[in-house]
Amino acid sequence: MDDAGTAALASGASARRYPRRTILKRAAAIGFSSAFIPTLLAACGGGSAEEATPSDAAPGSPSPAPGETPSGETTGGIVNANTTLGDKGIGNPILNGNDYWTEWLVFSKLTKYDDEGNVLPDLAATYEYSEDGLTLTLSLVDTTWHDGEPFTAADVLFTFDTVSDPNVDTPYGSRLQVGGEKVQYEALDDRTVRITMKEPFAPFLFGLSQIGIIPRHLLENSADINTDPFNLQPIGTGPYKFVEKQPDQFVRYERFDNYFKGRPAADGWTVFYMVDANAGAAALESGEIDMMFTPPEMQPRYEDDPDYMLLNYVYFTPITLAFNHKHPALADINVRRAIAHAIDRKTLNETVTKGRGLLANNHYATTGPLDRYNNYDEVNYETEYPFDPARAQRLLDEAGWTPGADGIREKNGQRLSLTVLTYAGFDEYKNDQVIIQQMLGEVGIEITPQVLEYTTLEGMWHDPNDDPMGRAMEVQEWPHPFEQDPDVFNELHSSNVPPGDNYMWFQDAEVDQLIDQGRTTVDLDERVQIYQQLDRRRMETLPALPLYCAVDGWVVSRRLGGVPEDTPSFRWYQRAFPEKIYKQG
Amino acid sequence: MAGFIIRRLLWMLPLLLGVSIICFAMLKRAPGDPVAAMLAESRSTGQNLTLADRERLRHQLGLDRPAYLQYVDWLGQVAHGNLGMSTRMNQPVADVIMQRLPNTMKLAGVALVLTLVIALPLGVLSAIRQYSLLDYFLTTFNFIGISIPQFWLGLMLLYFFGVTLGWFPVRGMSSPYVEPGFWNQAKDTVLHYALPVASITLVSLAGYTRYQRAAMLEVIRQDYIRTARAKGLRERAVILGHAWRNSLIPIITLLGYVLVILVEGSIVVENIFSWPGMGQLAAQSLSQRDYPVVMAIVLLSATLILVGTLISDILYAIVDPRVRYD
Numbered sequence: 001m002d003d004a005g006t007a008a009l010a011s012g013a014s015a016r017r018y019p020r021r022t023i024l025k026r027a028a029a030i031g032f033s034s035a036f037i038p039t040l041l042a043a044c045g046g047g048s049a050e051e052a053t054p055s056d057a058a059p060g061s062p063s064p065a066p067g068e069t070p071s072g073e074t075t076g077g078i079v080n081a082n083t084t085l086g087d088k089g090i091g092n093p094i095l096n097g098n099d100y101w102t103e104w105l106v107f108s109k110l111t112k113y114d115d116e117g118n119v120l121p122d123l124a125a126t127y128e129y130s131e132d133g134l135t136l137t138l139s140l141v142d143t144t145w146h147d148g149e150p151f152t153a154a155d156v157l158f159t160f161d162t163v164s165d166p167n168v169d170t171p172y173g174s175r176l177q178v179g180g181e182k183v184q185y186e187a188l189d190d191r192t193v194r195i196t197m198k199e200p201f202a203p204f205l206f207g208l209s210q211i212g213i214i215p216r217h218l219l220e221n222s223a224d225i226n227t228d229p230f231n232l233q234p235i236g237t238g239p240y241k242f243v244e245k246q247p248d249q250f251v252r253y254e255r256f257d258n259y260f261k262g263r264p265a266a267d268g269w270t271v272f273y274m275v276d277a278n279a280g281a282a283a284l285e286s287g288e289i290d291m292m293f294t295p296p297e298m299q300p301r302y303e304d305d306p307d308y309m310l311l312n313y314v315y316f317t318p319i320t321l322a323f324n325h326k327h328p329a330l331a332d333i334n335v336r337r338a339i340a341h342a343i344d345r346k347t348l349n350e351t352v353t354k355g356r357g358l359l360a361n362n363h364y365a366t367t368g369p370l371d372r373y374n375n376y377d378e379v380n381y382e383t384e385y386p387f388d389p390a391r392a393q394r395l396l397d398e399a400g401w402t403p404g405a406d407g408i409r410e411k412n413g414q415r416l417s418l419t420v421l422t423y424a425g426f427d428e429y430k431n432d433q434v435i436i437q438q439m440l441g442e443v444g445i446e447i448t449p450q451v452l453e454y455t456t457l458e459g460m461w462h463d464p465n466d467d468p469m470g471r472a473m474e475v476q477e478w479p480h481p482f483e484q485d486p487d488v489f490n491e492l493h494s495s496n497v498p499p500g501d502n503y504m505w506f507q508d509a510e511v512d513q514l515i516d517q518g519r520t521t522v523d524l525d526e527r528v529q530i531y532q533q534l535d536r537r538r539m540e541t542l543p544a545l546p547l548y549c550a551v552d553g554w555v556v557s558r559r560l561g562g563v564p565e566d567t568p569s570f571r572w573y574q575r576a577f578p579e580k581i582y583k584q585g
Numbered sequence: 586m587a588g589f590i591i592r593r594l595l596w597m598l599p600l601l602l603g604v605s606i607i608c609f610a611m612l613k614r615a616p617g618d619p620v621a622a623m624l625a626e627s628r629s630t631g632q633n634l635t636l637a638d639r640e641r642l643r644h645q646l647g648l649d650r651p652a653y654l655q656y657v658d659w660l661g662q663v664a665h666g667n668l669g670m671s672t673r674m675n676q677p678v679a680d681v682i683m684q685r686l687p688n689t690m691k692l693a694g695v696a697l698v699l700t701l702v703i704a705l706p707l708g709v710l711s712a713i714r715q716y717s718l719l720d721y722f723l724t725t726f727n728f729i730g731i732s733i734p735q736f737w738l739g740l741m742l743l744y745f746f747g748v749t750l751g752w753f754p755v756r757g758m759s760s761p762y763v764e765p766g767f768w769n770q771a772k773d774t775v776l777h778y779a780l781p782v783a784s785i786t787l788v789s790l791a792g793y794t795r796y797q798r799a800a801m802l803e804v805i806r807q808d809y810i811r812t813a814r815a816k817g818l819r820e821r822a823v824i825l826g827h828a829w830r831n832s833l834i835p836i837i838t839l840l841g842y843v844l845v846i847l848v849e850g851s852i853v854v855e856n857i858f859s860w861p862g863m864g865q866l867a868a869q870s871l872s873q874r875d876y877p878v879v880m881a882i883v884l885l886s887a888t889l890i891l892v893g894t895l896i897s898d899i900l901y902a903i904v905d906p907r908v909r910y911d
Contacts, residue, residue, distance in 0.1 A: 078762075085626070086865075086869050087674065087861075088673070088674060089671070089673070089674030089675060089676050089681070090674065090675050095675065096623055096634075096642070096675075097623060097626055097673060097674075097675070166641060169642070169645070169675065170638075171623075171634045171635075171638055173635070173637065173638055173641075174635045174637060174638065226675060227670075227675060227676075231675070246759075246761075246861070247681075247684040247685065247861055248684075248685060248688075248859075248861030248862075248865060248866075249757045249758060249759070249859070249861045250757070250761055252761055270761050270762075272756060272757065272859065273859060273861075274756055274859045275856060275859065275865065275869070276856050276857055276859070278740060278743075278857070279743065279755065279756060279856075279857055279858065279859055282743050282744060282747055282748050282755045283755050283756050285748045286747055286748045286751060286754070286755050288754060288755060288756060453617070453872075454625050455616070455617030455618075455621045455622050455625060455872075455874060456616040456617050458617065458621040458624055458625060459616045459617050459618070459621055460616075462621075462636075462639075490635075496636075499636055499640075500636050501635075501636070
């Protein structure tokens, strides 16, 4: 495996795609310590990207000797976490709606991502693309399932078969498809799997990293995997074994001593179901749980608390003001440009996030694995669309929107009155709406903010007959790339207009072409070039106006060991290295 | 009386049918469906339900059929005793409910018993010593109790007693770390019940105390009470033997709804204290558009209300000989 190949794979790997909402509401930890934030803020003006250093975690690297860390601390203890997702009832990682912690503690993937955005080998000790990018060969570790049965390539094939089965309730069916066709896969021997696809596909490894591997010997004869008792008593290859579950109360896990990466540090984990954020904070403070995802308004309280670490992380893609391109007024690029000039993004960011957010002048966060795709040479929203209300007014005048009697512009009897939608549960978005309403009011655009429940909004998104007049703009992170891969095919490509996921109806031939190219180019340098061109085209055509990157956070009690305070992403750290976290004392 | 009861029971079936139709219609009219909720959930864990997957799921769940056909399917299932599968948890609805129903019944049951044991004597005292200091204090307490939102009270109790003082745990019915042994478990249970029960009781106390007080006040003004005193009975016999029993009539009729209270649970209290009960189930099933579970809960509640009111009416007739049904 040569370095270029590794780098290509590292960049080609895609990552999870999380709407910030769900992350905020759910759990995922990524952290920057509070000391880092001023550094981030200073760096955010579009300076050089922090290079992601290659991960040094090699598969099978020994974890500390039982009972002792390298620094001599005693490991062990039970780590208590919570989940606000609610009881899913299903521990099978390939089924829809499965339990988050069970997926990461009990099961393994072929590859994962570490907290710096690099591909981390998991069950696949090595992976290698052929020269033409059409064949991926994985060599697997030698380990056992929690029940002692050996793990082999047959389990991987079985997992792939299950995921591709149309009768199985799985969201991963499309992960094994490239160019509209299912990939071919075979076991060359007990430890080797070869996957062949019809064209190179950069996000493939990312898709693969989402699939938890399930045991063939326990499920191959199942009458119906969707309702098999295995789902309530799962067995995996991960660092912790499933012990018991009390519905709606908690799930207990205990250490699996024969974990292939070495003896896990803690004796066990207990994850509590706590739907309410206030209740979670109370449990954190009373010591009943040791870590919790914290919404922005709760974070300042933990900033200087000696008993807790506030691990912040920058969300990988900015919150944007997304335009519904089916709306007759917004279909005009000059109106969109006018709106861009009318919004003082710096003030918006400072007011809403109280300085914690990072002003977004590019399409990806300036920290993290996607930063390399930012086109700093040609793309800067601050210089291209500076805050200039006078210019905004001129653009609107030229576009034919002239101020009416009440100050609101009109054209052909239509008032320039637009709705801005967002989903419920986030004060930040509501505040964004109010400020935007005020700023656009200054240039004669009437804004009606609306907050809807997520599922309601989802219904509107995927309705091909949705009325654009009721949904002119949105405040959220559209379009979402994958967290570790820049691909925006699903939400920005014209072939995916509703009922697909391009729910803002954006269509541009050049953007389409660049997206298609970006997906099928595996070579990192070439890919970077393509996305930089795409960046420029997006800035020219304004599908959405980037506002700022949110900074989310996890609060972790200092009772926990094995959590480096300077991890760039606790959210990924806990997924990449759950076996390193333990409770001291 | 028998005819009355039979007629009421016969009416239950069409009423329940009507309730189920209205509920189903409302659920279908509301925007969103289980697959939209699944999409939201799946995104939170980094999967993204593709269009093809969503369509397949909709077809599997029968969501692409006309609403009335979906209702007929559901009705047919229920007629055979099958409440369906929870879309959220991929388990039979009956199982899902039975896992949580006892928890709510326990919580609500303890709170109810405690409420009655405290509220009834206090209400009686308040009535017989009307305008005394005790009465004023209790009346004020009642007003406060009726005005306080339960979620605020719950959170206050949680933070003060659970976090600041650290006397009670802040979540759930039990701790996974309790040592084995009867006394350890008993203590753990009591500690876990304390705060949720307090949140419910302190608020419902107000209502019941007021009812008892009002009923008692009305009764002690009656002529027969004056007669009893004139006969020379001791005050205690008058109050307990005559007045109190008659004042219970409105309370007893209220108790017909006990079944519903025990089963529905308090969404607010269960949410705050992470109590694994029906309230949480109902709230989450609604937000995730888990139709089979919601329909089952509505059906259960409707049945219990109808049965409860029937029992209430029967008790009323038993307790008060003046009441006759024909």
